[in-house]
Amino acid sequence: MDRYPDEHLFETVVDESKLHSHESEYAVIGSMIKQPELVDDLSGRLVVSDFHHPACAELFELLVAMHSQGRAIDIVTLYEARSHLADGQNVLQVAAKLADNTPSTANAGAYARTVKQRSVARRVIAAAQVMSQRLMDGEPLDEVLSQGQQAWLALEAEGTDSRKKYRFIRDVLPEAVDGIDRRFNRMVSLGYDTGLPSLDEFIPGICPGHMVVVAGEPGSGKTTLGLGLAERVALHSGDVALVFSLEMTDVELTNRALASVGSVPLKHISEGHSMRDSDWPGLTGAVAKLNDAPLILCDDASLTLRDIRQICRTVKREHGLGMVAVDYIGLIKGEQKNASRYDVVTEISKGMKRLAKELDVPVVVLAQLNRGPKARANKRPTKSDLRDSGQIEADADVVVLVHRDNDSPAGQAGVTELIVDKNRHGPTGIAHVQHQGHFHRFVELAGGYMPSDEEVEMARPYKGRQYGKGKAA
Template structure:
């Protein structure tokens, strides 16, 4: 081994690059982006490894998949003369798994710092020999020390409880003094009282039968948070195209009939409402993605991009049944369980509330009263187990109340509030919910099956 070869570890550099190639082949784009974001080509001492890393970065920059063929198309030959495709294929084959990529990356980063300090020592000798000012020499030393401090050695996986308690007391005090809110507002006062605000690091399941209004509710919450200046919203619509989402937002904010926006037959008084809606949403931090079949790693990656560039305060995903699979689970129930757990991890990692929409099976329609329960969540009990809060959207279209838009939001599970329910008013033509202006039904009205009927007819009950 030459003296220069002692200043790096070839197997660690190849381990990092091989992990990137393997993660990409497994469809874990989030891991690929994590590794690449933590490394630079300067961290790799071997010229072929540095060149391959740059080719990988170029692929990501051009939104190309990362594999032996694509990196070979970006850069055909490596500095040694070997083809990039052949070298990348060898690394993909020789790295057994991606499990140890962090250890490989740590070694590469550490040896890069060793070389930096070696070069710094040489630079100090040159600076002293050239009679440079001490301040200039020390500036170079400070830069190297900063890199050393920034080296990610990993945080412990445990904390002292008194440290957590002390931080919580500060948060409680801030809430008491009104400095911070307990949770983000949904824009619906009775729903806010029910769930006590959307909390960070939590997953709220909003579920309902097709056409119940769950998409309307999810989009409206993100829209309210963004347009009211409460934070940054990100909406993933795996089923509905972005154009339809935009029209729903305009209808909701401008009180314009959604059908009119769709067919373009606006009346004279619709145009001022449209202008008002545009002004309400213009320059507001609400972002959407209508890409179909997104996997959990891809959703995580997009969320990280938004958080890095704009900040992030709430994520809405419509809906869990359309999230793509990595193909490793043996049945759909297991797949959805894995997806559900992955969404919980996103909420914790990014420190945001996630609203995850889901469909209910039709068992509730066969039940007396037709009210859904948490076990009606389609395909996976794991979804029910993972959720911090579950909201079931129930609108009985066979009843007079349901036909007039009365929608009950049932909350059978919540880890930070007692279970309960509230009534909201659905305005279908405006694609929105509003606070219910009537009153809760009396027990007598419930028994005779005619709650709210007088209110909907515009008459007060004597």
């Protein structure tokens, strides 16, 4: 307050605190008076309610009104527009003092940012107090938390400088060209590889900010693929992979990871008594690898989208985060009362896409298919067969459909089609891989995949060939 020593200036004074900065409020008003062309910019960042000091709020409202009317702004025109403030102070004296004591109009943006941040902080506390009172009044916890979360998100958006939300392409070009150069020189990769070269031909990387949907019928191997991608990120890249399983326990997931990594039949691991002498070295090696792997499991079947978001934020803050996998979207609980399942899944899908962009990590979402493929001659699914909501297809950057025709010799031998049916950043097509169900993993086909003339002509699954056991990537 040293810059404003006049004891009659702003008589209604409240001590400075982390919840308001009168110095910054004074400087915002002073900057607008000294340099009226700043009014457009500052009024786009602030509103009257952002000001804690009532006199600053009143002057801000007056300045914005005068500017919108095309009136010239200086201390005299302010006085002519309104001679006294609501508390009786002389506008001419107050405006002159604020203009004279403003350090620099060049820092007006910084002053406004401080005012906005303190304003948001006050509203956060007010919202918390309202939530606390509602809980004490006996309102349901889930309902209070749901509405509270919406308030937090709105306040978080308000605290962001809107100019940081957009950039001219000239400002983006250096970053884009540098990224091309770094990838060309193998300094960085576009995203995480899948561990399956035939699939990587279509998807050059599981990229940050992307929502990847893996869908299939029950038993097709969608969980195998989803968990396999998480294992790949944790074991080969050393980045944290967070897996939400609303269908299986964390012990069941761990058993599958042990089978996959250690090449030990899952049946032996699950039964225990059927473990053979040849299994133990593989199991021991898998335990050693997974023990040091940043693979995090969450098996709470009652999770809502809000819960998932909060856990992801916590993990990223405390451990870092490379990828999120959710098994599966159809089991996530909705937060809206009396909403249809279609509406619930639609909102969850949108939330998953927002989560990927917010956290800047790939989010792999597992989903089920409807019964459409069973009515087709080749039983091959398409992205339109995604169950519950068409919004899943719309939000996805990549859709991979896991398909295995168990009525064909190829399917019985484990040959599986990974159908890339949507790919915003690359080609679509079919990758043929080997499903090793006993190890709960997918691997490349031994010797590759060679379609027959009949398959090429009829677009039916390949028949009449002997298949090997496949090879791990």
